[in-house]
Amino acid sequence: EPEVTQTPSHQVTQMGQEVILRCVPISNHLYFYWYRQILGQKVEFLVSFYNNEISEKSEIFDDQFSVERPDGSNFTLKIRSTKLEDSAMYFCASSVARTGRFSEQFFGPGTRLTVL
Amino acid sequence: RKEVEQDPGPFNVPEGATVAFNCTYSNSASQSFFWYRQDCRKEPKLLMSVYSSGNEDGRFTAQLNRASQYISLLIRDSKLSDSATYLCVVNLVYGGSQGNLIFGKGTKLSVKP
Numbered sequence: 001e002p003e004v005t006q007t008p009s010h011q012v013t014q015m016g017q018e019v020i021l022r023c024v025p026i027s028n029h030l031y032f033y034w035y036r037q038i039l040g041q042k043v044e045f046l047v048s049f050y051n052n053e054i055s056e057k058s059e060i061f062d063d064q065f066s067v068e069r070p071d072g073s074n075f076t077l078k079i080r081s082t083k084l085e086d087s088a089m090y091f092c093a094s095s096v097a098r099t100g101r102f103s104e105q106f107f108g109p110g111t112r113l114t115v116l
Numbered sequence: 117r118k119e120v121e122q123d124p125g126p127f128n129v130p131e132g133a134t135v136a137f138n139c140t141y142s143n144s145a146s147q148s149f150f151w152y153r154q155d156c157r158k159e160p161k162l163l164m165s166v167y168s169s170g171n172e173d174g175r176f177t178a179q180l181n182r183a184s185q186y187i188s189l190l191i192r193d194s195k196l197s198d199s200a201t202y203l204c205v206v207n208l209v210y211g212g213s214q215g216n217l218i219f220g221k222g223t224k225l226s227v228k229p
């Protein structure tokens with residue numbers, strides 16, 4: 001069964017460092033998303049991406065964040081200068097069409113980011 | 117006001133019990149509704165979509181009341197493997213939006229032998 005994959009599974013970094021989180025969406029999917037979940041809190045939307053551009057972003061997704069689809073398979077989230085409060089689980093998701101009753105978002109296993 | 121609000125839980129029930137979760141959402145523009153399940157430190161996985169007429173999938177029944185902006189999930193004959201956090205999720209779709217998921221904080225279910 002096709003699945004979304006993410007690497008690394010756990011990333012530890014120092015405050016102020018740049019990190020890149022990588023995702024490989026399901027191959028025939030066209031819509032891509034990043035979410036984050038701070039420990040003990042709800043899953044929060046960060047950004048959606050379609051047709052090689054950002055479709056929407058939340059207020060969490062400030063200038064420190066960027067996304068890219070550098071080739072036909074990878075979808076990356078970059079945090080330019082990490083802060084302690086960026087520590088969270090970051091989930092990538094993809095869907096074949098615009099999300100709705102008949103187009104599910106499939107989530108990857110997540111990358112746990114720890115900022116020291 | 118919270119966008120998606122759920123029973124705080126945790127729910128501790130014996131095997132075989134019936135358990136019901138409730139959820140309310142604040143944005144009447146919400147168009148699609150889902151229940152996801154999340155195991156500890158894992159990704160959310162879709163349990164079922166919720167249709168206006170209500171829908172059932174085996175032991176799971178979901179109901180939607182658009183007028184009250186209320187969603188429910190009923191689990192019958194609960195199994196040990198049902199232990200997880202259940203996330204109420206709505207999808208706002210407007211204009212050119214791709215439909216981003218808005219999650220509730222989740223209700224933890226623990227099924228005991």
